[in-house]
Amino acid sequence: MLSRHADNLFWLARYVERAENTARLLEAAARLSAMPVSHAEGSNEWEMAVAATGTLDSFKEAYGEANARTVVEHLAFSTFNPSSIRSCMEVARTNARAVRTALTMDMWETINSGWLEMRKRSAARMNRQELSDFLAWVKEASLRFDGSAHRTMLRNDAYYFLCLGSYIERADFTARILNVKADVLTPDRPSVGGGFDYYQWSWILRSVSALTSYHWVYRENLKPHLVADLLILRDEMPRSLVACYQNITRNLDSLARDYGRQGLAQRKARSTLGRLQGAELDEVFKAGLPEYLDGFINENAGLGAAIAEQYLE
Known part of the structure; x- marks a missing residue:
């Protein structure tokens, strides 16, 4: 296998995994924010979510305060954050296209359809239920990709x-x-x-x-x-x-x-x-x-x- 194709596959998997992990992180932060004890000891579950991705410094420069709106924008939809869900899915699809023949049809369709669907989504006017549905969809897309890889490759x-x-x-x-x-x-x-x-x-x-x-x-x-x-x-x-x-x-x-x-x-x-x-x-x-x-x-x-x-x- 050519080294550049191996590199594409390696990073394809990393970015799919990163998108799922970020979705799980946002889901946990949203759940904790709804708890009456969430602000004890000055705790900020949204800031913790950003810190866990290693992007806290760039987040503070761009947004300042960590709250539901700013963190969801940064971790899910920002085109300036290379680790946002949107960025991860875009880079994953780019890598998948480069090694299209190494993937099965199920794997390619999952990545391609996921990116096309992601382009329709935005943080604007996203309420709590819509955020929950979006995060569930991201996790499902990642699981479909993993499942098709383990079952068909x-x-x-x-x-x-x-x-x-x-x-x-x-x-x-x-x-x-x-x-x-x-x-x-x-x-x-x-x-x-x-x-x-x-x-x-x-x-x-x-x-x-x-x-x-x-x-x-x-x-x-x-x-x-x-x-x-x-x-x-x-x-x-x-x-x-x-x-x-x-x-x-x-x-x-x-x-x-x-x-x-x-x-x-x-x-x-x-x-x-x-x-x-x-x-x-x-x-x-x-x-x-x-x-x-x-x-x-x-x-x-x-x-x-x-x-x-x-x-x-």
Whole structure:
């Protein structure tokens, strides 16, 4: 496969995943904003949503105050924010067109029809119900794309690069969600009120669609250290850091097998996976959760750069 085609597939998957993640983030922020405890301790769920995408500085320069209108415009419809849902879907379609023959008909139709539908949408006069319907549609489009890829693509290098893009992006998002709320996940943090704490923790889980999974795994009320445990170390949780790296390592090993050689990307992925699998939650908190997550985000970005150097350039 040509390196530029591998690059198109890798970023196609990353932008589809990013659009879905942003939709989940906005959905969780909208839900939390409707709660009577949402403004305790000066909390601003809309600003937290922007911070989780890593675009807070550019947002403040453009909009100033973080509220429902400005954040929805920035994260969903802005043409100036390269990580907005609109921008992600546009770039995803551009990449899909470049590798049209590597995609199945179902995958192409999902991307193309999604972009055509997105062009009809705008933030103007969008009420709460219309926002909910829009976010549900974004998630559905992403799930259709993923489902058609897993059901219809050949298991070859095109499929492996697509999977790598999805899991690199997913791991980054999970780590950023945890990092932006690391302060409320510290086990020895003084409680500020049962209701407020519950909605803070549930905001994190809802952002990655993991609230039901939490109750299935732990069979008890929300506890901060268990939220962190689920999203970092539990491999049965598909959006956890360890689960993402199990899949990243598997797909990189498949590429190494098919191409007959391994490289820095495989070594980096196995190293990160080994640290995740060998980690103990008490040690993570002792070292400092924000520091641990910052380190992971940098490692994940480093792996993305290694994959680009090894395969995509």
